[in-house]
Structure formats: structure tokens, C-alpha cells
Amino acid sequence: METNATQELADLLKALGEYNRLSLVYELCGCKQARNAMCLCECCSVDASVASRHLKVLTQEGVVRMEKKGRERIYSLNRTDIARQLRALADQIEGEPSL
């Protein structure tokens, strides 16, 4: 567990860079309210346990935030934070090179 900025960004991009996880993110994109895992796992054709693990990865990487609600866990996107990080990378890539 290094506290390396490059590694952390790579981990974030890797979390987003898997088809089913990205599908979950897209699904959450369109949701005003937080959704539970059972509902979310329908958007990608995987087992509930698989969705659970994917959501865990997304939570660990800060893409998603989880909240307990009764016997379910509801998930919502960390919209501004993730958007900010993606734009920061875009800016860096597009920015003027120094050498």
C-alpha cells in the first residue's frame, strides 16, 4: 500500500476499466436516488455476489459511496469527486508539455 499519486489514479482507472463495473457506474449515473445491489446487479448480467464484489471495489476506490438502509445497502455515485479526477487527468494530458 504505497501512497503514490500515480498508483492511486491507476487504481481508480482500473476500477472503472472493467465492463461490468463501468456498467454499474453508468446505471448509477442515471439514478437520482441511491440504489441497492439487487437492483444494480440487473444492469449487468452477473450474480448478486459478483455485483457485490464489484461494488466493493468501486467503494474502495471512492467511485461510489455506500449507505446502510435496513437490510439493504444503497449505493450512489461520488459524482463531483470522480468527475474532478477525470478532468484533472484530461487537463494534464492536454496541457502544454514542459520539455
Place this chain on the structure above:
Amino acid sequence: METNATQELADLLKALGEYNRLSLVYELCGCKQARNAMCLCECCSVDASVASRHLKVLTQEGVVRMEKKGRERIYSLNRTDIARQLRALADQIEGEPSL
């Protein structure tokens, strides 16, 4: 090989979501001119063959463009294109949900 927009974006993010590949991208970020693989592979501590493979992935995903120059291949970033895709995702994530 599906022509699925979600899959293609996931592939792009996966290409960026590996430490050494992201390091190569950062290295190219700071370069005004295109660089060859020997030079680039110094930024990450890997074998030249490994860098070659990473650069191939980045090329296939359109992150980088390659040009032959004598016996070397020089690489440069597809800055505007990648930045555009990252911003598009950021916009989608931050955009107002429909339901």
C-alpha cells in the same frame, strides 16, 4: 471483439489503469516531441520488451500514436482525443440523472 461503446471505454480506462502504462503516459505528457521506446522505458523500471508491449496496448487503445523513424519508433500522445473522452465521461458522471 464487440463494437460496444461501454466496452471500448472500459478498454481505454483499463489501458490507462496500470501503473507502468500510466507512467509512460505521464512521461509523454511532459514531452513536446515524440519519444522512442528506449527513452520511455527508463521512466518505469521495466525491460524494453515490457515497455514495448505496454506501448502496443496504448497504441491499440488510441492513447498514443506511433511513427516510424529510421530504426526507432517514436511515440506521442493523442492529447486532444483522450482528453475529450475523459471529459465526456466526467460530464456523464456529473450530469443530472434522468430517473
Place this chain on the structure above:
DNA sequence: GACATATTTGCACAAATAAACAAATATAGG
């Protein structure tokens, strides 16, 4: 052609990853 340099490819291997299913856990509601 001989040689040097840059890059790719073949191969082997270890580690990481995604998936499915069953079992365990948590919690709401009778």
C-alpha cells in the same frame, strides 16, 4: 556483407482477476 542499435516476439511463470455457486451473515417483520 558485417556489425551495432532498436524493437518485437516466443516462451515460461507467477500473480491477479472475474465468475459461479453454496454457505454464512445481517436484518426486517411477523
Place this chain on the structure above:
DNA sequence: CCTATATTTGTTTATTTGTGCAAATATGTC
């Protein structure tokens, strides 16, 4: 306490991935 529902965890399997090294290829130079 019992049951139903939601989620996580353990286990196994198959696949992918990143890596290094040696060999092959490509190309410039002498």
C-alpha cells in the same frame, strides 16, 4: 424465535495479465 430477503464470504475454476530473458527481426552505419 422463525422466516424471508439482502448481502457478503469461502471456495474453486478458468482466464488474463505483467514480467523477464533469449531469440528473432528491422534498419542504420561502416
